[in-house]
Amino acid sequence: MPFTIAIIGRPNVGKSTLFNRLVGQKLALVDDVPGVTRDRREGEAKLFDLNFTIIDTAGLDEGPKGSLTARMQEQTETAIALADALFFVIDARIGLTPADRAFADFARRADKPVLLLANKSEGKHGELGAMESYALGLGDPIQISAEHGEGMGELYDAVSKLVPPTDDEEDEHEETDEERANRPIRVAIVGRPNAGKSTLINHLLGEERLLTSPEAGTTRDSIAVEIEWKGRGFRIFDTAGLRRRSRIEEKLEKLSVADALRAVRFAEVVVLMMDAQNRFEEQDLRIADLIEREGRALVIAVNKWDLMDGNPGQISMLRRDADHWLPQVAGAPIVAVSGLMGEGIDRLMQAIVEAYAVWNRRVPTAALNRWFEGAIADNPPPAVSGRRLKLNYITQTKARPPSFVLFCSRADAIPQSYLRYLTNSMRETFELPGTPVRITLREKANPFAHKRKRPN
Known part of the structure; x- marks a missing residue:
């Protein structure tokens, strides 16, 4: 059954x-x-x-x-x-x-x-x-x-964790924590059309598994392939190129884009591929913002690096550009690669493994609240309408991505700029580069709210 x-x-x-x-x-x-x-x-x-x-x-x-x-x-x-x-x-x-x-x-x-x-x-x-x-x-x-x-x-x-294995094994056993940790990492490769996504995956596989062409839009379905790198399994999804919505006219392309978005939602790590000669264009920034909203770990791969002139300092410039254009995922790993020549592939795979580890990270509650007290002492929350905002404590509710609940008074009055300050401070203190960080505000219940004032 x-x-x-x-x-x-x-x-x-x-x-x-x-x-x-x-x-x-x-x-x-x-x-x-x-x-x-x-x-x-x-x-x-x-x-x-x-x-x-x-x-x-x-x-x-x-x-x-x-x-x-x-x-x-x-x-x-x-x-x-x-x-x-x-x-x-x-x-x-x-x-x-x-x-x-x-x-x-x-x-x-x-x-x-x-x-x-x-x-x-x-x-x-x-x-x-x-x-x-x-x-x-x-x-x-x-x-x-x-x-x-x-x-x-x-x-x-x-x-x-509930569904038993489907293969007919004589010695069936419950999956251990170690086996779960060794489950293949789900990775989606996304980007604008003709960024070189399929070429990169073919090089990882060592064979022409996926169709490639200079013509944009060759890939239509999200194709999943299994690979192994340094003993670790990966399930990698090649996706259709994502163009601006206003440029999508054919129904088939709309379905392909929808399939690519589903791949992002199933993924644990998303690799955003950019063309080295046309990087950080508006559509690249929109895709990165989508990945952050979906709560997935982000790795940026700048492809076709073999076509660049190789001047010193260009890698440092990539880092500065990434932090400037994508402040919402500050510190996201950025790797220069060439899918055609196979350059930078090991660095990219290592970045995926490290981003996955950060995405799964849990911060001890004691360390979290020590940081919280220090962050408030260094930069107290502003008074709004002449009334002081009280921040009580913070706790992590889950990982994947790291998500926290901040208990406070007047949650609707806390400025977004102050939340950004807390988020950036948390990234730096607990080494959470690139991964989305979620902070949800929750007001503490007022124990006297049920008591009504007595009539005079």
Whole structure:
């Protein structure tokens, strides 16, 4: 029997949207009206290289015995009984509701592995709702957007720990931490058309595996290849060139670009390839900004370096240019390469490994708050409207990328410039070059807020 996962949660949290994304087809009807799904629906899901059966269910709800709502609930309970694990989905934009808390107890009683998925997590409100979901006691929430395909890489990492290996091994065993650490690093190679992405991958493989041509747009699909470098495995995705949206006219190119964006979301490290003779153009900066927003580790590869004149100091100039044009990922590794001649390939692979390690880094809480106290003492937060801002403490909620929650008063009043100061100071202190750093502001609950003033 294939491994089976049931998607459960209250109505209208995005269960059917997630189901459609995992099966790769719009099998389940989706609408803003709650209760569209009534029967359970099964499909063959594919998440990266994982294959399993997924069951879409009706929203958990209560109703009198014999009613339509009650029969829908019975269908959901049957799906839970058939499943090996559960996806418990909440709406991060709305936050926790009493129904979420009640159904979290229902999920726990099922006595099966439960992955808590905070759907619709894009944007500031989604981040805050995801943080609230810790109160359910179902472990760390996985922040996703089923509609936009965000967070699928993090979901893959969690599901891969549950789905048993598919090959017929006589001595099956549970995957160890060391084996997980040795899993291939997922790398997407992106850039403008004709930057030399396929040529570089062909040199890594040592064969003409991918079509190359001087004509831009040769690559259309995102092609995945497996390579090994110094004993470490890599799964590398070659993608279609990304042009400005205004220049994309053909439907086929639109689909190719969408496929490339999906590759970025599945990747752990993204290599942005630029042409050495036309580097840091507007589209390069837009792609780098997209990678940062997706929360992926970034490595910049300046290709066709063999065509440059070789004047001393050009590498230092690359570093200065990168920090000037891309301050949001200051310190991102930048490597000069030639995909055609094979120059700089080892330096590029080493940069990928190091960027992956930084992307996974966790900072000890004690060291984090020692830094925090020093950073505030060196540069206190400004007073806004004559009132002092109070910053209480900071904690890291997750890695991949390093993400932190800062507890404070008046979160909406803290200037973005002060957050940038904290981010840059953190990068320098804890050696987090290039990787996106997320700081979410959260106001501490006022213990006296429930007390009303007595009438005079």
